[in-house]
Amino acid sequence: MQCPHFDAARCRSCTLLGRPYAEQLAAKAGHCADVLGERADLQWISPAASRESGFRNKAKMVVGGTAQRPTLGILDAEGTGVDLSDCGLYPPSLQACFPVLAAFVGQADLTPYDVSRRSGELKYLLVTESPDAELMLRFVLRSQEPVARIRKHLPALLRALPQLVVVSVNLLPEHKAVVEGDREILLTDEATLRMSVNGIDLYLRPQSFFQTNTEVAAALYRQARDWVDERGPASLWDLYCGVGGFALHCADPARDVTGIEVSGEAVASADLSRHQAGLGRVRFQVGDATAFAVGAASAPELVIVNPPRRGIGDRLGRWLESSSVQQVIYSSCNAESLARDLLAMPSLRPRRAQLLDMFPQTSHYEVLVLLERA
Template structure:
């Protein structure tokens, strides 16, 4: 893949841009294997890779420039907007929304936030596309002042983008280098974006996390489900469950599945998706606290933690527990290796690298741990 922005030095976010895709995947697998170390009883499955371009289902666009001439992309070292509407990581079906959103910024007179001056209102535009091509758009604002104008002109945006289903405002009053704040204001009657993955409807609310690469995420869920079905546990915990992707995929008659996630919004999404599925329930809470407070342990635990990993406390609990198998999905093999070292009784039996983030050094790795 080639990128004019990268070649011109305008954007260097994709640090492996220009390298052959197959070489990227091979290097990621080698990096992961080096971190996990030589293990005679560990089977490495063939890596999973999808498209090297047009794979992102979410655009995180920093808004710069002026209301009359906004930029959607990133900020340069001086805090000025750099327009990246032509970024090749977005599929054309998602990128087609960018000009309409830029025009809406002008129509609603949404002044982009000036980082050096700390003035203005509109900080970011967060756009998510479902597998069916439907969209969710979130306006990240400094205050509620522009909300009335967004409401007023929203019908015009919905007319231009008929695939738009969910629109919200997120409030981020602080001057911080983060994407969003805690408060969300829904502007549409529809509250969730339906993400149809492997025939399962996952309902995504505005503040819920979903994997960036839908194609590879679908493969991640399929492969984890195949491992779980092979083991046929009667009870499963899905810790750091997000919107319930793993839990809903492994749900089966006679199997008790519990999903735990700190995000109340994600749990609401997962609960909606689980409607009508017996044996599956979700609760908002800390994964470690839930495990430490449980009376009994399940037969199998799925963990999909943030980059920092599961941490010492949960690792020690799993090591001392009766859990027979752990399916560990990691976006950071460094923390995965550290967590494995703290659980020597749970030995890695299978591992598979999934190229969730082509053109970058990042990847997902799925590992099956077995007590023994």
């Protein structure tokens, strides 16, 4: 992928952009294998490659400049906005909406937040695109002051972008290095964005998490589903389930499936999918994954875990080790924390693994590992 911003050193977020893609993929596979260590009984499946460009389904655009001449992209070392509306990581359909959004910033007089002066209102525009090219837009603001102006001009924006189905405001009053705050104000009647993955409808609410690369996420869910179906467990937990991607893919009339997620927004989304699909033996519950497992009266036959970068932690690892769980499918975005977690459950041996390139042009990746009780 050729990028004028990388070549001009305006943006170096794609740290591997100068390397051929095949070389990137091989290096990631080698790194992951090195971190997990030599394991004679571990079978590595061929890596799941991604498109090299146009693969991102979401954009986190820092808003810089002025209301009348905003930049959508990043800030440089001096805090000046660098416009990345033409970034090659975004598909053309997503790129096409950015000029419309920039014009709306001026129309609604949304002053970009100045980091150095700690003044202004609009911090980010967060845009997510579904496989059907529908959009969710979130304005991350410092306060509610501009909300009335956004509401006033929103009908014009919806006419200009008819694919825009969900719009909200997120309030982030603090000056700190996070993308969003706790409070969300919905501005449209529609509250969810439908993401169809492998023929299964997942629903995103404004504060729900979904993988950045829809095509590779689909491959991730298919591989986990295949491993589950091969083993045919009667009971399964999906811990850190998010909007229910793994749980819904692994649903079966002969299987009890429970998804646990700390985000109430994500559980509401997963429940909507479950209800629409008529899955009577699938349930979702708001809760901490570790607390749920440790406090459960009995264990399932198989557990899927998809934790954040820090991993599942020692307490959940020790519980899995001492439990009657026969198989664990571990989806990790951080091989180092995965390797550390494996030490806490030595009886659960890695048997199969696959690297999935969720983040081309960077050193990041996802790895899926099947563990079986020795």
